[in-house]
Amino acid sequence: MGPMSLLAVTAALGFTLYQPGSNAPAFVWKEFLHGLIFHDLFWVSFILSSFILAWDLTIGVLGLWAAKRTKPREGGAWAPGHRFAFLIPAHNEEKVIGYLLDSLSSLDYPDTLFDVYVAADRCTDGTAEVAREKGAFVIEREGGQGGKTWNVRHALRVIPLEAYDALVIIDADNLVDPGFLKAMDRFLTLHPEAQAVQGYVDVKNPRDGWIPRAMALSYWLTNSLWQDAREKLGLSPTLGGTGMVFRTSYLLRRGWQARSLTEDLELYAELVAQGDRVYWCHEARVYDEKPNRIRSSYRQRVRWYQGHFFVFWTYGLSVLKRVWRGHGLERLRALDTFFYLAAPWNRLLLGLLALGLIDRFSVWSVVYSLFFMVLSAAGATKARFGKVRVEWIFWSWAALLYAFMWFPVALEALFKWRDQSTWVKTEHTAQMGMEAVLPSRKDTFLVER
Numbered sequence: 001m002g003p004m005s006l007l008a009v010t011a012a013l014g015f016t017l018y019q020p021g022s023n024a025p026a027f028v029w030k031e032f033l034h035g036l037i038f039h040d041l042f043w044v045s046f047i048l049s050s051f052i053l054a055w056d057l058t059i060g061v062l063g064l065w066a067a068k069r070t071k072p073r074e075g076g077a078w079a080p081g082h083r084f085a086f087l088i089p090a091h092n093e094e095k096v097i098g099y100l101l102d103s104l105s106s107l108d109y110p111d112t113l114f115d116v117y118v119a120a121d122r123c124t125d126g127t128a129e130v131a132r133e134k135g136a137f138v139i140e141r142e143g144g145q146g147g148k149t150w151n152v153r154h155a156l157r158v159i160p161l162e163a164y165d166a167l168v169i170i171d172a173d174n175l176v177d178p179g180f181l182k183a184m185d186r187f188l189t190l191h192p193e194a195q196a197v198q199g200y201v202d203v204k205n206p207r208d209g210w211i212p213r214a215m216a217l218s219y220w221l222t223n224s225l226w227q228d229a230r231e232k233l234g235l236s237p238t239l240g241g242t243g244m245v246f247r248t249s250y251l252l253r254r255g256w257q258a259r260s261l262t263e264d265l266e267l268y269a270e271l272v273a274q275g276d277r278v279y280w281c282h283e284a285r286v287y288d289e290k291p292n293r294i295r296s297s298y299r300q301r302v303r304w305y306q307g308h309f310f311v312f313w314t315y316g317l318s319v320l321k322r323v324w325r326g327h328g329l330e331r332l333r334a335l336d337t338f339f340y341l342a343a344p345w346n347r348l349l350l351g352l353l354a355l356g357l358i359d360r361f362s363v364w365s366v367v368y369s370l371f372f373m374v375l376s377a378a379g380a381t382k383a384r385f386g387k388v389r390v391e392w393i394f395w396s397w398a399a400l401l402y403a404f405m406w407f408p409v410a411l412e413a414l415f416k417w418r419d420q421s422t423w424v425k426t427e428h429t430a431q432m433g434m435e436a437v438l439p440s441r442k443d444t445f446l447v448e449r
Contacts, residue, residue, distance in 0.1 A: 045349030052339055052346060056226065059336070063229020070232065082165040082185045084114040085248075088136070089151045093172035094126040096289070096428045100174055101134035103434045109181035115164075118172075119155035122146065127172075147423030148241075149263040153256045161248040171242040173289040173428035175204055175437055183283035184245055191279055195250040196271060198227070199243035199284035202384075204437060205430040209292035213395045214402035216290070217380045224383035227280050235333050236277035238340065239264035243286035260314075260420050262307025265341075269315035272337040273322055275330050287437050289430045298409060300426045305344050305413030310420055312341045344410045351407030366400075373400045 086104060090097055097118070104116055118131035119139045128138045139155050152169065161167065166188060170176060180199065187197060200223055206216035227237040241264040258266045268278050291297045319341060322334035373396040381389040 045353045049346055049350050049353075055336075055339060059233065059235070060225035060229045063225070063232045066232040067228065078182070078186055080110055080113055080182065080185050082113070082188055083163070084109075084166050084168055084181060084184070084245075085159055085161070085164040086114060086116045086168045086170055087152065087155055087159065088116065088118045088131075088170050088172050089121065089148045089155070090118055090123065090127050090131075090172035091121045091146075091151070091425055092123050092125045092127060093428060094123075094130050095431060097127055097172045098130050098134060099431060099433045100170065100172060100176065101131065101136060103175045103178075105134070106178055106434065107176065107181050108178045109185070114181060117155060117159055119151050121151040121154075145421060147261065147421070149258050149260065152263065153258075156251065156256050161252055164248050167246050167248055167251060169242065169244045169246075170286060171288060173204070173430070174242055175287040175432075175434050177285040177287070177438070178434070180243075180284045180286065183281055183285075187279070187281040187284070188245070188247070194279040195247050195276060196239065196267065197245040197279045197281050197284075198237055198239050199245065199281050199286055200227075201240045201243050202285055202287045204287035204289045204432065205292070206290075208290070208430060210395065210398040211294065211297050211402065212290040212292055213392075214398040217377050217392060217395065217399045218402070220384035221376055221380035223282070225379070228282050230336070231280035231282075234277075234329050235336050236268065236272050237280040239268045239278055242288055243284065245281075245284075260307045260310045261303050261423060262311060265307060265311045266315070269311050269319060269337065269341060272334055273315055273318035275322060275326060277333055289428050291426055296426055298405070299424050301406070301409045302413050302416070303424055305410055306416050306419065308341070308344050309413055309417030312344070313417070316341050344413065347406045347410040348414065351411065354404075354407070369400060370396060373397070 088097070088100065101116065101118075105111075107114070116136040117139060118128070118136045119141065120128040120131065121141045122143070123140070128140055131138050139158050141151060141154050144150060144154065156167075159167075166184070168181075168184070184197065184199065188194060191197075201219060202223075203212060203216040203219055205212050207213065230237045241262075244264065257270075260266045271277055291300060316338060319334050319338045323331050323338070326334055374393055377393050377396045377399065378388045381387070381392045
């Protein structure tokens with residue numbers, strides 16, 4: 001749940017705590033609260049959630065201010081200099097992988113400077129055949145533990161990493177913007193210290209239903225107010241699972257040690273714990289498919305939070321140690337990362353607070369939170385399109401509903417976090433190419449940096 005969702009839920013609860021004409025908060029389960037869960041826990045949860053929201057908003061505002069003060073880089077000719085290997089982990093993705101490979105064949109980058117590898121993991125459909133027909137190198141895996149993390153580990157044993165400067169991991173349901181490699185090549189040249197870079201993750205199918213619409217609004221706001229803001233302030237953006245770029249020297253040195261359902265979060269936490277960080281390239285864009293059914297979205301988010309809890313327990317203490325043992329900006333970076341690792345606990349506390357105040361929720365609670373969601377949606381479209389899009393303001397209700405669904409997700413994931421071996425596939429069916437996502441080349445980067 002990004003800043004958009006957190007703002008809505010906290011605003012609703014804050015209004016519910018003190019409605020007009022009310023002098024003190026009332027709790028439904030008083031006996032229960034004074035017994036199993038102390039009354040003060042609800043105050044603690046609200047205060048902590050408000051603090052984290054204020055923290056994120058402050059970083060977002062400071063990041064926007066820093067962005068305005070950043071002088072635009074000079075343009076001019078730019079000679080490509082990095083050799084890339086694309087790694088596409090895939091399990092039964094024949095419906096969509098052809099569109100991704102077509103988008104890679106249209107990259108604005110010399111085709112002699114990149115290769116494409118498809119890691120076909122225990123596929124029972126035509127994924128491998130489609131990939132071969134499109135000219136990709138196919139790495140087939142017939143057995144072993146299922147899941148993206150283990151598929152990537154197997155593929156990296158086969159790919160000759162020493163022949164490339166950087167590895168790009170792209171999910172099979174994605175599309176890649178024509179300027180992706182050119183932007184990444186320039187970024188890696190300007191930031192030789194960067195070991196891991198996250199590109200801008202957009203939504204491929206934002207009009208496929210209320211869930212993709214809600215996720216699109218969240219991603220558009222988060223990309224600017226969360227990810228890019230942290231990049232501008234020298235903090236650490238997060239890795240997003242797709243559109244990730246790693247220097248091969250880094251991978252050759254450390255190998256692929258991830259073992260959770262959220263390898264992106266695990267690598268992000270590991271980098272920060274070591275005093276390093278993730279970098280963010282706003283101009284390198286990929287388009288990720290989002291599920292349009294509640295069940296698929298719910299299962300996907302449970303998997304995400306299973307991994308999130310695991311990473312919290314595995315790396316949380318190491319990240320906190322960096323707060324005390326680090327130097328300068330490392331400390332602030334580690335503290336910010338720890339807050340993000342603890343996000344599932346925050347969702348649980350917010351959910352408990354909401355249950356405790358359920359008798360005081362009113363129509364005005366919803367109106368109050370919707371007001372903040374409308375403002376967030378306006379900011380999201382402004383960040384994505386360069387201007388406010390009224391069409392998307394209407395879908396603020398979808399983002400609000402989506403935000404309140406995180407509590408049951410976090411609750412189920414809490415009981416499943418030890419299980420990092422059961423990987424549940426998210427079905428991908430949005431068959432569309434770049435021509436459907438970008439109607440004109442002018443829209444490739446809607447907000448020039």
